[in-house]
Amino acid sequence: MVRAEVALKCRNSSRSRDSEEGAGLRASAAWGGGSVVAAGLRLRVRGAHLPCAAFCCNMELSAARQAILQLLHTVAPADRPALLEWMRTSRDFDEFTHDNNDSMLKSIAEDLRNCLPLETMLSSEHLALQKIQQQPEPTVHVDAFLYDEDSIDSLCEEGKMSRNYCVVCGSYQTAPLGFISHSFSLMELKFIYHHVLPDLSGKLLVDVGSRLGTVLYGGYLYSSALQLYGVELNGDFCQLQEMIIKKYQFTDRIKVLHADICTQDSLLQNADVIIMNNVFEYFLDEAEQARAWECISHNVRKQGSLLVTVPSLEESLSGLQVSIQLSSWVEEVPLNYDVYPEKDINREALEQIHLYKIL
Incomplete structure (x- = not known):
């Protein structure tokens, strides 16, 4: 059994220790050069003199944080809410943050490898x-x-x-x-959040069978989803997810429920995006699989909401005794699997990912 008190003693890598020292790196990396901010904003700025440090490159984390705060103090009060909302939701910082986000996910993977x-x-x-x-x-x-x-x-x-x-x-x-595998690779996570799903600002995402939490961590770093819920039946994996969420300071947007998905009707009904990766086939017998799918098809009815599955719904439901009519429930959305150079991808893995829109 994986116990929380044991999992917390897992060996830390140097990269994960760096993450502990400042999850704020996710934000500060985007602001490494203050000149980007100065050039990109068209906001009313009070006549205060900006410190030259605000426009220096290669600042340490503490100096970068201070420079950002000083810059915010120079913005007209009426414009601050709009600026903060832009900072929270803009994709303008992607080129600065993607490498850092990849590194953070690799650090999480190293932590988990040391625990399993x-x-x-x-x-x-x-x-x-x-x-x-x-x-x-x-x-x-x-x-x-x-x-x-x-x-x-x-x-x-x-x-x-x-x-x-x-x-x-x-x-x-x-x-x-x-x-x-019952987890998405780093490449698959980036494909889902950058090329399969639309902008998730203000949206609720649910990962059914969250296991190690990879979909949740990827959603936190690669999307603007308002809330990311993981529903996991195995208590040991829930403890591992809670350890990572706490360590990397993801608690503001990620929540993990130790529960059977069939007890989460309200969550399913309100979800904007639901992700299911090899979720039932290996963990439930056929009768339990049929029960779970009937529950999902009954509750996931929010028009326009999205369902991401591996494998396809047709494959998952084949051989099960269910009364689900796919044609009246969902419409499959074609995906472009050619967004990455062929040498950089596992094309076969990407083609297992399917996107459906709820009718």
Whole structure:
């Protein structure tokens, strides 16, 4: 079992310690050069003399914070609310913050790797472990958020993992192992928040089966969603998510509920975006899957709200005894999978992501 008191003692990386020292880096990185602010704003500024420090590059965090506060004091009071709203929702800072956001997610992944076994499966996930073992070909669980292709290559070189299995023990007849993940990779998170979903300012996003919380952390860093809710049935994973949320100071917008999604009717009814990644197939038997899907189709009826799924709804519902008519419930929205250079992406993984609009 993963206990909160144990998880909190997980080894900290240097990157994660940096994150502890100032989650405000997310904001300050966008303001590294004060001249960007001066050039970009068309606001009434009082006649106060701005300190030259406000326009210096490569400031330390404390100096950058002070410069921002000093600059805000020079803005006409009537314009401050509009300026603060612009700072909160604008995409003008993306080029400054994306690298920092990527680094923060990689730091979170390192923290989680230090708290979990290599296969990222817990002993409390009895059914999921059993279903993976029952796959027609040998399959291993490799969390895509924690281990990218380079990490897997390194683990294989160290003898801690293999991409192949022996067809006849002791022979040279080998075949590729099947890999399965219940988390989005960093690339997939960026694809979802930058290219699949629209601007989420003021919106409520729900991740069904939030597991390690990757969708929530990505939503916090890559979107302006007002609230991000994770609903997770496994208490051990809830504790891990709470640890990360507290450490990286995400508590203002992220909430994790230790609950069965079928008990969250109101949350589903009010959600603007719902994300479901391999959420039921490995964790519930067919009767429980059917019950969960009936609950979701009954409550997710807010016209124009969005549903992001892996795999497609058709694949998830096939073989289940449900009375869900997809044609009267949702409309699939075509996605452009060519937004990244081919060499930089796992095209097959992106094509598993589907977007639906509620009718």
